Amino acid sequence: MTDRVVLADDSLLLRVGLERLLAAEGFDVVGSVGDADQLLRRVAEVRPDAVIVDIRMPPTFTDEGLRAALRLRREEPGLAVLLLSQYIETRDVVRSWSRARPASATCSRTASPTSTGSWPTCGGSWPAARPWTRSSSSA
Numbered sequence: 092m093t094d095r096v097v098l099a100d101d102s103l104l105l106r107v108g109l110e111r112l113l114a115a116e117g118f119d120v121v122g123s124v125g126d127a128d129q130l131l132r133r134v135a136e137v138r139p140d141a142v143i144v145d146i147r148m149p150p151t152f153t154d155e156g157l158r159a160a161l162r163l164r165r166e167e168p169g170l171a172v173l174l175l176s177q178y179i180e181t182r183d184v185v186r187s188w189s190r191a192r193p194a195s196a197t198c199s200r201t202a203s204p205t206s207t208g209s210w211p212t213c214g215g216s217w218p219a220a221r222p223w224t225r226s227s228s229s230a
Contacts, residue, residue: 093117093118094118094119095118095119095120095121095139095140096113096118096120096121096122096139096140096141096142097122097130097134097137097139097142098113098122098123098142098143099124099125099126099130099144099145099148100125100144100145100175101125101145101148101149103125105145106125121133122134122139125148125149127148127158127159128159130144130156134167134170138167139170141171142160142170142171142173144157144159145175146160147176160174
């Protein structure tokens with residue numbers, strides 16, 4: 092079974108790039124949206140295994156993506172969430188997110204994968220194995 096992912100970022104260029112990278116690795120990108128409201132709607136429609144969410148999104152570019160991700164974690168506890176930020180300083184976000192759900196990760200957009208596939212500037216934990224694959228009983 093292919094892991095189904097929804098992307099949420101206001102940068103179309105980044106979304107298209109991530110779609111191609113994920114597809115090349117065997118993921119099924121079932122949604123690609125530009126704001127938090129669209130993210131919440133798309134997740135409700137397609138029930139993905141994972142979401143990749145920019146922390147700062149329209150309309151205020153403060154924490155709309157983070158708030159949407161926190162809501163999704165409350166409403167969909169089996170959903171894997173990867174938070175992205177173009178800002179190097181993510182300590183406060185990691186602290187807030189860790190209080191909400193311990194298994195989490197944030198990655199700076201300036202990060203690049205190493206030859207082993209790890210993300211050296213990520214905080215939290217996003218295991219290399221695909222932990223978000225849902226069992227048939229939770230789908």
